[in-house]
Amino acid sequence: MTQPNLGCGHEREEIYKPRKPPPVVCVVCAWQLHLVHGTHHGRDLWFLRHASRAPDCSVRLGEGMQHHLLKLDLAAHVRAVDGWRADYEVAAEDGSWRADVMATGPDGRRIAMEAQLASIAVTDIEARTARYQAENIECCWFTDRKTVPWLDNVPAARVQRPEDGGEVVVTAGPARFVPRLCDSACGPIIDGTPLACPGHGTWQGVDPFPLARFVAGLCHDTTRPHHVRIDFDPVLRWVTRPYLALEEQQRRAHAFFEQAIDDQAEINRRHRQAIHDLIARQDDLKRPVEEYLYARLGFYPELAGRGDPTFAMGVPVHVNGRPYAVICPVANRVAFRRTELASLILFAATERERDRIAAQALPGQRIEVIPRPQPQ
Structure with a gap:
C-alpha cells in the first residue's frame, strides 16, 4: 500500500x-x-x-496508527537499501507465521521485521521467533513500550518517535563493547615483570541513533544478535563486528593472563617441590657424610643445620672451624660459587646429581657420591 x-x-x-x-x-x-x-x-x-x-x-488487532507508522518506517528504510525490497503481511504457507514487514535481499536473504507494540508474553514471542528461525528467516522485534520483558530474550530493539515528528530513533537493543584498562598492572609479577592488565571492558547500551541506520545495518549484515553480559546477566543484544573483535581481544588477553598465572603457579609448585627434595637429600646425607669424614679424619666434623647461599644452598661442613665440604649444593648455583668451592669436597646423593654439579664446577673439582640410606 x-x-x-x-x-x-x-x-x-x-x-x-x-x-x-x-x-x-x-x-x-x-x-x-x-x-x-x-x-x-x-x-x-x-x-x-x-x-x-x-x-x-x-491482523485487525494491530491496526493502530502507531503500528501503521512503524511498519511504514521499517518498509521505507528497507527500500532505501540498494537491492532490498519490503513486503507487508507476508505469511507462511501453513499460516504458522506472518511478518509485518518482510525484508528480502538480492541474494534471497530474508528478515522478518515485527512491530510489536502490544503486550506479549516472553514464551509466546520466543516461540514466534523460533518459527522464523526454523525456516531460516532472521527476525527483529520492534517496540515503543517502556517496559519490555522480552528485550533480553529475542532479537529486538526499542524505538522512540519524537513528538515533533522527527525521525524515529533506536533507544535500546543494540550494545557496544567499551574497553577499560587499569592505570597499573593488576596481576602478579612474572619473571620480574608485572603482567599487563588484560582489560576490564564491558558491554553497555548505546546512545539513541536513527532507526534508518539500524535497519541498514540489519540488511547489510553488519549488526548481528549476540549474547553478551550486562551487569553480569546474559542478554541478547545487537552488536557490530568491531565490538565483537574488541571483546575477543580482551578474551584472548584474559586467556593469556590466566595461562601465565597458571604457568607461574606450576613453576612455583615445582620450585617448592625441588626445595623439599633438596632438603630431604641433604638430611639423608648428613649422617653418612659424618661417618665418611670420621673414618678419614678420626673425629666428627661440624655440620650446619640447613643450606647456605654462600655454599650454593648446600649444607656446609666445617673442620676446625674452617669450611671443608658441602652436602648437595644446587647445581645451577655452583657456577656462581665455583671459585670459592674449588678447594672443598662436594657431596652428591646420585651419579646424576654429581654430573650436574660437575658441569657447573671448575675442572678438577672433587665430588664424592654417597648414596642415600635406604629406609628401614
Whole structure:
C-alpha cells in the first residue's frame, strides 16, 4: 500500500474509494478491507483497514496508527537499501507465521521485521521467533513500550518517535563493547615483570541513533544478535563486528593472563617441590657424610643445620672451624660459587646429581657420591 503500483497489475487508485467495493479481503478472516489514506506530520499514509463490524483477527488487532507508522518506517528504510525490497503481511504457507514487514535481499536473504507494540508474553514471542528461525528467516522485534520483558530474550530493539515528528530513533537493543584498562598492572609479577592488565571492558547500551541506520545495518549484515553480559546477566543484544573483535581481544588477553598465572603457579609448585627434595637429600646425607669424614679424619666434623647461599644452598661442613665440604649444593648455583668451592669436597646423593654439579664446577673439582640410606 505504500507504493502506487500494487505489484499485481493494478494501481493504488483503483481500490481507493471506488464506486463498487473492490474484492480485497483479509487473508486471515476473509473480511472486506478498505484502503485508507491519511497524513501524519506531513507524510502520506496508505493502509488497509477492516470494514465495519469485522470479527476479531490477528491482523485487525494491530491496526493502530502507531503500528501503521512503524511498519511504514521499517518498509521505507528497507527500500532505501540498494537491492532490498519490503513486503507487508507476508505469511507462511501453513499460516504458522506472518511478518509485518518482510525484508528480502538480492541474494534471497530474508528478515522478518515485527512491530510489536502490544503486550506479549516472553514464551509466546520466543516461540514466534523460533518459527522464523526454523525456516531460516532472521527476525527483529520492534517496540515503543517502556517496559519490555522480552528485550533480553529475542532479537529486538526499542524505538522512540519524537513528538515533533522527527525521525524515529533506536533507544535500546543494540550494545557496544567499551574497553577499560587499569592505570597499573593488576596481576602478579612474572619473571620480574608485572603482567599487563588484560582489560576490564564491558558491554553497555548505546546512545539513541536513527532507526534508518539500524535497519541498514540489519540488511547489510553488519549488526548481528549476540549474547553478551550486562551487569553480569546474559542478554541478547545487537552488536557490530568491531565490538565483537574488541571483546575477543580482551578474551584472548584474559586467556593469556590466566595461562601465565597458571604457568607461574606450576613453576612455583615445582620450585617448592625441588626445595623439599633438596632438603630431604641433604638430611639423608648428613649422617653418612659424618661417618665418611670420621673414618678419614678420626673425629666428627661440624655440620650446619640447613643450606647456605654462600655454599650454593648446600649444607656446609666445617673442620676446625674452617669450611671443608658441602652436602648437595644446587647445581645451577655452583657456577656462581665455583671459585670459592674449588678447594672443598662436594657431596652428591646420585651419579646424576654429581654430573650436574660437575658441569657447573671448575675442572678438577672433587665430588664424592654417597648414596642415600635406604629406609628401614
